Amino acid sequence: MxxxxxxxxxxxxxxxxxxxxxxxxxxxxxxxxxxxxxxxxxxxxxxxxxxxxxxxxxxxxxxxxxxxSKPESNKYTIYFDEMENPINRVDQTRLLEVTIIMPDEKLAGELCTTRNKNVIMIRRLFYTEGVPVAYDVKYLLYHKGMPIVEKEIEHATFTEMISNNMPIFALKKEIMIYAQIPDEEIKRHLNIYHNLSLLVVEQKLFDKEEKPMGLGITYFRGDYIRLQGTNA
The missing domain is CATH 1.10.10.10 (Winged helix-like DNA-binding domain superfamily/Winged helix DNA-binding domain)
Structure with missing residues (x-):
């Protein structure tokens, strides 16, 4: 045919x-x-x-x-997946915590919600060949009756966490990448004992009405990760 x-x-x-x-x-x-x-x-x-x-x-x-159209020769597309990227593959995850919190002022602003609305916080560690390479935190708006299946969350990407409540094609995504010096908590989780910058990837997911549904922040050890873009 x-x-x-x-x-x-x-x-x-x-x-x-x-x-x-x-x-x-x-x-x-x-x-x-x-x-x-x-x-x-x-x-x-x-x-x-x-x-x-x-x-x-x-x-x-x-x-x-x-x-x-005139070709955009300086435009690159970055492919990002918490579990797999151009440099390293996450072969093991460890779920540290799944809990419901009340957001502080900054987080409430990011999610366009109020400080008295519940938010699900998920914290994980990602490993490559036994080495902790990334500390991952996700914040999802909580809805009454929303199921929290820890076994599924442990290995899910951010979009997979959200897509249980909305078709993945209806999601709008924003990404921001920057460098940061780790605080003591992140140093402890990633076994960092010297000066080492982190590659931080922030993701924000929106529904079809462009209302925030979640915020994800992944802190990668600078010596284990980098992102690659293509203009193909």
Whole structure:
């Protein structure tokens, strides 16, 4: 069975852009022309064009048409997973604590909640070949009757923790990366006895209405981790 027509439109135009038959700034064939060429409905054509827009190949100007985008050569995508990343793989986790807390002012602000609303705090350690490489803390908004299955939490990524309450594709994610000197508690958990910076990765997850659902902070030993991006 062949590909759906909208995918044929997507692939054909993408091929023309990649082989420079269509150059940045060139106008893409009109919807009417594509309907005629592919014997497709306007809805099918629009579906193929929408894929090209989402992939960054084209952009639309209302009343004028669709145009080939200029490649973003300085744009990189970072793939981040607490359990697996380009440098090391977490082969063991240890659940330190799962508890319900009242957030302080800073945490309440991050989660757009009040200080009298319950928040679930999850603390874990990640190991690589027996070495503790990361200290992980997650804060999830608590909902009455929300199940807390410690066995599942111990090995779950942040999105997996949230996706029990919402489809993963409906989640919006933000990430922030920075360096930090560890405090005494983190030094103790990561067996740090000398000056060593941490690579800190903060993740915030939002629902489809862009309301915060959780905050995750993972503190990686600087000598065991780094992130890699790609412009592919």
């Amino acid at each position: 062949g590909s759906p027509v909208y995918m044929q439109i997507f692939e054909d135009i993408k091929k023309k852009i990649n082989n420079t038959e269509l150059k940045p700034g060139d106008i893409v064939p009109s919807e009417a022309a594509l309907c005629r060429d592919y014997g497709a409905s306007r809805m099918t054509v629009r579906k193929g064009l929408a894929l090209l827009v989402n992939e960054g190949y084209i952009y639309s100007i209302p009343g004028k048409g669709n145009f080939v």
